[in-house]
Amino acid sequence: MKNRLIMLEGLPGTGKSTNSFKLYEQLILGGKKVRWIHEVSQPHPVLFFTESCMTKEEYRDFKKKYPEVAALLDEVAEVRETTVGIDQETVGRRAQDAKEQAWYQELLKYDAFPTSLDRYEFRALEKWAAFARNAAKDEDTIFILDSSFFQYQIFTYLLKAASYERLEEFVSKIAECIEPLNPLLIYLYREHTEDSIAFMKEQRGEQALVSTWERDKGEPYYQSKQKDVTAFYDFLKDYAKSAESLFETLKFDKRKIEISANNWKAYEDEMLGLLEIPRIEIPAYKAQEGTFVNAEHGLSFAIKDNVMKDPEGVQRHLSPKSQDEFFVEGIPTILKFFEEDSTRLLGQQIIPQWTETGTVYTREKNEE
Template sequence: MDTRLILVEGCPGSGKSSTAQFLGRQLQRAGHSCRWYYEEERPHPLAALKGIDRSKGYREFGTAALIRWRDFVRRARRSKEITIVESHFFQNLITPLLRANVKPERIGKVVHKMAEFVTPLRPMMVYLHQPDYATTMRRILDERGARIEHYIRLSENSAYGKRHGLEGFDGLVQSWVDTRTLMEQLIEDLEFPSLSIDNSAGNWSAYLEQIGEFLSTPFQPGPALSADALTAYAGTYTYRSNTAPRRAAGTTRFGRMNVNRRVGGLPRSVALHHQKEVEFTISVKQGELVLRDYGWLWPTNRLIPIDKDIFDIRSWPFQLHFEREAGEIVAATRQSETTRWQITGQRYPRLAGMTDT
C-alpha cells in the first residue's frame, strides 16, 4: 500500500465510523502501523473549531482548518504510520461553513488548498452515499433516538436554514442533501484517487471487498464465534460508583506514552457515568452480540470479535475486554487502544446471564 492517508467521507449515518474502524483493523492484520481518528474524539488534530471565538462566527473557520491540516501533514510526513481520518476533510468542514451561508465557491477554495497540503501523503478517499437520504435519516432516527432533535435544531437555527426555510425533519434532510451535492462536486475536482459507494442496499461484505480492491489490500476475516460461544457473553452488566475509574495510558499518534495527560479535559477522579449505578445488557441477535443501553453510546451497538474475549464496539474507538473465572464470564472492562477522549478502564460486573437470541 502506497498511501499514508485514507479519508472516509459521507453524510451522517453513511457508515463512515464503522468503515474506518474496519479499515484500521484490516491494516493492522496486514502488518501496517495505522491510526484511526474517530470523528468526535478529543483532542483531535483536525478539529478546526477549537480555539475560535464563537462571537466572530465562522470568519476564522476556513483559516483554522487549513492551519490544522498543514500542521497535521508536517507531523505525518515524519511517520510511516497510515492515518485514517473520517469526516474532517468534507463533512466537518463543509457543514458549518454552509450553515453560515458561506458561498460554495469559497468552501471549494478551502478544500482545494487542503488537497494541496495532503498531496505528500498520497491520500485516497472512500466516499459513502445514499441517493434516498431521507430513508437514511429515518434509520438514524430509529438508531440514535432523541439525539436527532439536536441536529434538527442546529439546521433550523442556522443562517442557511433560516434563509431557505428549512424546518423539522424534512428541513434537516434537505440541508444534508445540499451538503452532499457540494461534496460530490468537489470529489470530481480532486486529483487523488477516490472510490464512491452507494451503500443503500446494505450489502456490506460487497462494499468492504470493493474498498479492499481499491486500497490494494486483501482483507482478512476476523475471528468467527459459534452461537454457543457468543451466548457465554450475554447477560446484564453494571457499573457501580465504588468501582474506581482509571485511565489506560494509551499510545499517542507516534507511539509515545503519556499517563499524566488529562482525558477529554476531565481529571482522573471524574467517573464516566454520573449515575450511581448503570445497567446495560448484551444479547445475541442474528449471530452477533448486541450491546444495549450503555451510557452515552447509541441505544444499540454491535460487538465485533477481534481476539479471545476482546470485542470492538462497532463504530466507536473502544473495546470490551471480558474476564473469566472458572471458565465463566464474570465482568467486562472498557478499554481503548488509541484515544484518551474518555476515561477508560471501568470494570462492569456481570449480574446475570441471558439466553435470548
C-alpha cells in the same frame, strides 16, 4: 500500503463510521498499525468540537494568571505554529470540580466557535498542517479519517451562506496539506438524496433531523428558507451538490461507491480491493461476560454473548481481535481483558467519557 490516509465521506447516514470501523478492523487484523480518527474523536486533530483556541501569547498569559493549572494545561495542549488548542472536556475531567472554577469559565471564552470564516480558515489550516506533519513522521501508521474532509467543511460553509467557490478554495488548501500522505478519498452516496433523507428518518427518527434543524436554524443559510424541518432537507440536497462538485476537483486517489442497495459486505470488499488487502476472517473467541464497573467515574457496561450494552444504553457487537482483545462496533475502542475480571480500554477516545483511553473496568464480583 501506498495510501497512508484513508478518508470516508458522504451525507449523514451513508455509512461513513460503519465502513471506517470495518476498514479499521480489517487493517489491524492484517497486521497494520492503524489510527482511526472518528468524527467525534477527542481531542480531534483536525476539527473543532470542544476546543478552546488561543494565540501562543494568550496561552502564556493565561497560565501566568492561573498557575495552579499550568501543568495540566501543558499536559493536554496541542501546540501549533501560532495557536494552542485546549480540549475543554479533557481538562474538565482531569481537574477536580473544574467546571465550577474561574479558570475554566475563562477558558470557555476562548471557544473556537462561534467565529468568522476568516478566523476559522486560519485556525483550521494550522490544525490540518500540524496533523499532516505529525502523521508523516509516524511512517508505520495508516490513518482513517471520517466526516472531516467534506462533511465538517460543507456544514460550516453552507450554514454561513458562504459561496461554493470559497469552500472549494479552502478544501483545496487542506488537500495540499495532506498530499504527502498519499490520501485516498472514498465517497459513499445514494443515487437520490431523497433516499438518504428517508434512510435517516427510518434509522434515526424524524425527531433527530428536527433537532439538527432547530440547532442550526439561526444560521444565515436558513434565514430565507421555510421555517420547518423541510429546510434541513434542502440543506442536505445542497450538501450533496457541493460534495459532488468538490469530488470532481480532487487530484489524488478517489472512488465513489454507490450504496443504494445497502449491500454493505460488497462495499467493504470494494474498499479492501482499492487498498489491495485481502479480507481477514474474524477469529472465533468469546468475551468475558458480566457487568463491568469503573467506580471512580460511576460508569458501567454489560457484556453477554459478545454484545456490549454501553454506559449510554447503546448495544454494540464485540468482534474478536485476539483471545483477549475485542473491537467495539462502530467506534475506535478496543477492550483488552486482563487478569480474570478486568478490562482496559485501548484505541482512540471519542467524546463520551466512558471511552477514555486507559480506563479500567472491573467485573462485579457477584457475577463471576
